[in-house]
Amino acid sequence: MYKTFIIIQREYLTRVRKKTFIISTLLFPLLYFGLIFGMGYLAENSKQxxxxxxxxxxxxxxxxxxxxxxxxxxxxxxxxxxxxxxxxxxxxxxxxxxxxxxxxxxxxxxxxxxxxxxxxxxxxxxxxxxxxxxxxxxxxxxxxxxxxxxxxxxxxxxxSQLSIRPKNMEDANANANLAEVIGYIAGFLIYFILLIYGSQVMMGVMEEKTNRIAEVLVSSVRPFQMMMGKIIGIGAVALTQFLLWIGFVFLIYNVTKASGNNMSAASEIVGTMQEVITGINMPLILFCFGFYFLGGFFFYSSLYAAIGSAVNEDLREAQSLSFPVTMLVIISIALMTTAIANPTGPIAVWGSLIPFSSPIVMMARIPYGVPGTVPWWQLGLSMLLLILGFLGTVWFAAKIYRTGILMYGKKPSWGEMLKWVFRKS
Amino acid sequence: MSELLRVEHLKKYFANQKAVDDISFSVSEGEIFGLLGPNGAGKTTLIRMITGIFYPDSGSITFQGKPFDPIHDVRHIGYMPEERGLYKKMKIGEHALYLAQLKGLSRTDALHQVKQWFERLEMQSWWNKKVEDLSKGMSQKLQFVSTVLHEPKLIILDEPFSGLDPVNSNLIKDEIHRLAKNGSTILFSTHRMEQVEEICEKIILVNKGEKILDGTVGAIKQQFKQNHFRIGIPAPTEELLRHAPFDLIRTSEQQQIVQIREGKSTNDVLRYLLDQSIPIHSFEELLPSLNEIFIRLVGDTPAARQFQNA
Missing domain, CATH: 3.40.190.10 (Periplasmic binding protein-like II)
Structure with missing residues (x-):
């Protein structure tokens, strides 16, 4: 445990202290809002x-x-x-x-x-x-x-018109429009985390292999400790970035609220946020976000770690081997769009139960209301399956990692890697 | 000297080759032990089993009198692999601390040890430098320090001198001797024979996964000697050689290399030369170098060709 903690500490500190981390943490929200407001501004001004x-x-x-x-x-x-x-x-x-x-x-x-x-x-x-x-x-x-x-x-x-809108009997507060927006944001955030931080795990493992430090480490710690240390350390970096962003949002929210309601744009944002906070079950959404973020991250990053351990320094090798994994993430986003349009349909239900897509699809469904749209049993089953799922991928990845990290030469195929998994040790 | 490590009937087969095939040997405390063999002979696989990286397919490893337990015993082993590297972006001091902590040292102990070693090898000024700024020799030094600073009982060095200049080689060599004198046991793996002769007391020679030789360097040389002698006499005449108890192998003006015939002794040679009134300046036995023995034993396997070129 002590050794795993030492590894986590190194993985975390070396990344958080980097200038790129600080810059990307600050720039991402700026770019994000810049994009939204900039596009609105351009659309307004470029009308001919x-x-x-x-x-x-x-x-x-x-x-x-x-x-x-x-x-x-x-x-x-x-x-x-x-x-x-x-x-x-x-x-x-x-x-x-x-x-x-x-x-x-x-x-x-x-x-x-x-x-x-x-x-x-x-x-x-x-x-x-x-x-x-x-x-x-x-x-x-x-x-x-x-x-x-x-x-x-x-x-x-x-x-004189007939207007029909959705209303959930069991969830008086359910607000479909708001749910859609929150669902999209949550789903996409998880999507970005899985891809960006997943590939960071992969690059980190590749670095250890090409630096030839892997064997030095493996003589002190178990390969499993090495892999978990890296995954947890990088996961903590992702979590830190998130907490900082949430912190920014609340800071901005409180500053604008304190500065009075006379600024129309600012008060509009404050109003919207108040509506968001009161209109939906915020604590549940935040809890679920944390859970699916971690679950999905463990699920995918262990697969990315396995790939990183199997390839050499060639980035193209890594890309071709990680393509199937990346496809799973992209399919999840496609399922999410369907799930948002119809949050109780079969695709939404199955997509939010199966571990590979549940982090993204379930996060898009939850804002529609629990237990209104997502019954408790579905949420529980989805969480259980995700836990089993990531335990499975971690086990699977550890087997590949153990063999791959000390292997140099030709890039193995997925078939060979499966052999490493099911070979008796 | 008590026994530190005993390896018995160790086997490790991979899908397409027998990497280690029934190897046994033992290493005593404080010994400098050489593990020799051409590339691909199975040295690294053998070491990986001793360091707990691989599990043997069969056989047993006894460490300090008890069955080897990778999780706890790695604390007492320092391993510098042949494929060794460092994190390029880390500072040197932090890097050494990190590796020491991974061996199980607390941060305070690690700091104490790192400082001591840096001082001895005159590396204090490097502390805040980044690894990527180090020359190859310097990073080798850092790797050596990282291998030994948790005061391991068994130090395993795989090709420790590759890429080192003579000055740094000697520095490391002196450290190896100092560590052995202080009670550490050193397992030294290489295919460079001249280093083995210089440093090791005992060796084991492996080829194609099998042990083909072990013993002390002196005994092995005796075992493989071919009764070659260097005699300080002028170049002998045909007449002299006709009845001599030896055959001439190489000749020069003042020194002759000869092989004593079977059934004859050194005294027979000396007596013969004295009887012929030939002035003898020197008389010395020529033992084969380990390199020669090595080539004789493994020379016909393709993997061993590299030694003939070296």
Whole structure:
């Protein structure tokens, strides 16, 4: 135990003292928020007004009505063109337009589903749908007039709707939208930890092997102690980074709260956070996050340690051997997206029980509510299976590690590594 | 001298070769013991079993009179493997401390020992340097210190001099003798024969996983001697050789290397030369070097070719 602790200590301190750790701990949240706000800012400022020529062969559209609509939604400007129509058709940009719509003769009872916004550049469906909505509002009025529906009737048609939202009987607080956001964040965080810190374990083991220090160590400590020391040490680094981030968030939260509610953006964040904290079962989510983070980390990093012990200094060898393991993590993320869309569906349930995907998938389901969406038995079974799962991978990895760490030469295949596992010692 | 290590009928087979095939030997306390053999002979596998890295397939290892227990006995063993390395980014002092603590020393004891050894080998100024800044010889020195600073009873050195310049080689050699004098037992594995002759008292020679020879260096030389002598006489004439009790092997102006014929003694040779009134300046027995014995014993195996080139 003492020796394992010495190893953990070294693995932890050498990493935490590195400049890259401090920089990445500080930069990651900055980059993360920078990305979110930066994208919002860019989207807000890069909106261009789309200038569309409408060549109306139906005779339904009037410039006055188009002007009204252009004022409501300034993201595009639709103007009737009749005199210069041939110029526009030939080259809309030379005629001063981004594109044109050639409106054919229309039957008001049928409409037309093959009208095109033609342009030299390509525009996405987001752009065209704004123009479509604009023209449809005018079209609705034309239909209403033709059917002699007056304004109060129109209001009834518009306002009177059936709206259906999910509500869990057993969980009064369940908030599906919030759960979705938290589920995504938790799932992705675990995904990043598994990949980033898993490969750190692999690199660490490879370093010991290529440095030729492995045999020196193995004559003092058991290979199992060496492997566990490395895994736990690096896991502690990941945990430290997380706690620091959580610390930052609470610091920012309290500072903004203390500085008063007059800053609109800041108070908005405070408001959202208060909603998050009161709206969901935060202690349970944090506990589960800790559990699945550790469980998933042990599960995957022991596999990565085994791979690191089997290969030589060549990074490509390591990549090709670790591909199946990395695929498991990526499949988990794919399962998570399905689970968030349908948190009680069979994929969500199975994905959150099977150990290789449960850390990511279960974390995405838990915010929907326990025991509402995730029954207690599922949570318990999932945790039990994950514990059994990582005990299994640690056992498996230890067998490979013991042989691999002192083996130089050709890269073994997964088949050979399996032989190392099932060979009697 | 009491026995420190006894190895009996040790076997370790890998999938495609018999790495160690029924080897037995024993090492006494305070002895400098040589484990010799060409590369691939099974030396490293044998050492890995003695250090508890591998379990033997069969056979037994007795350490300090009790069955070898890897978990507790590694505290009393210091092993410097042939494939040895250090963490490049660590500071030298911390590195030595780390390895000492992994042997089971407390931090205070480790610090005390490291300081003492650094002082003796004049390494104090290195403490805060990084390992990657060390020359090969310097890191070898650090490795040697790390191997011995927990005061092990058994020190196993696998090719300790590879890559060392003569000055550092001598420094390490002196340390080995000093450690042996203070009661440590040294198991020294190499394929460099001249070092073995210089340092070791007893040796065992392995080839292809099997023991082919063991004993003290002197006894082995006696066993393999070919009755070669160096005689300080002028180059002999045909006439002289015709009735001589020896055959001429090599000749020079003042010294002749001869082999005494079977059934004849050194006195027969001297008497013959005196009778012929030939002035004798010197008379000396030539024992074979371990290298010669080695090549004679393992020379026909492909793995041993390297010795003939060396």
């Amino acid at each position: 007004v789309l200038n569309i020529a409408l060549i109306d062969e139906s005779g339904y559209f009037k410039q006055t009505e188009l002007d009204q609509e252009n004022a409501v939604d300034p993201s595009s400007k639709v103007s009737l063109v009749s005199s210069k129509a041939t110029d526009v058709l030939r080259d809309p940009e030379a005629a001063g337009f981004d594109g044109f719509i050639r409106m054919p003769a229309l039957d008001w009872q049928r409409g037309n589903d093959s009208i095109f916004l033609e342009s030299k550049k390509s525009y996405g469906s987001g752009t065209t749908s704004a123009v479509q909505a604009k023209l449809n509002r005018i079209w609705n009025r034309i239909k209403n007039d033709s059917l002699s529906i007056d304004e109060s009737q129109q209001a009834i048609l518009q306002m």
